[in-house]
């Protein structure tokens with residue numbers, strides 16, 4: 001139903017006063033309407049992002065108490081993107097447990113280990129690489145896993161990543177105690 005109501009309003013885009021035909025009119029003209037609409041969309045987007053960021057603020061103390069963390073929490077602790085965390089999990093550099101397709105959990109312990117190893121990465125002395133590995137100065141993979149409580153896949157990736165010299169003797173793969181001890185107990 002048409003009415004004769006005339007309301008003085010301020011255009012939300014150009015801020016000029018205009019006479020509106022309905023109380024709902026927000027802009028003085030079609031052009032301002034379009035511009036204003038676009039601007040609103042942009043602001044809404046920013047507001048949504050800010051809201052999401054706020055929700056992301058996680059209490060680190062709480063996380064430190066937990067034995068298992070979600071991938072998102074792990075990303076927060078490691079100061080990485082969620083995508084990077086998933087990549088590390090996929091490449092088995094970071095140990096993780098898939099409880100379901102949507103639920104990937106990372107042990108707090110594995111995060112600490114990943115973090116420590118990344119730091120130690122820089123200081124590894126590789127001058128011994130050409131030295132011989134023998135049964136007396138080496139661990140088997142099983143021994144390393146037991147001694148340092150690391151999964152075989154994590155150990156495998158670690159050896160690969162740090163270019164640690166290894167040697168197959170019979171059914172065992174040996175790594176020098178010195179190389180391994182240096183990483184875990186520098």
Ligand SMILES: [Zn+2]
Pocket residue numbers: 011012013014015016027028029032
């Ligand atoms: Zn206007």
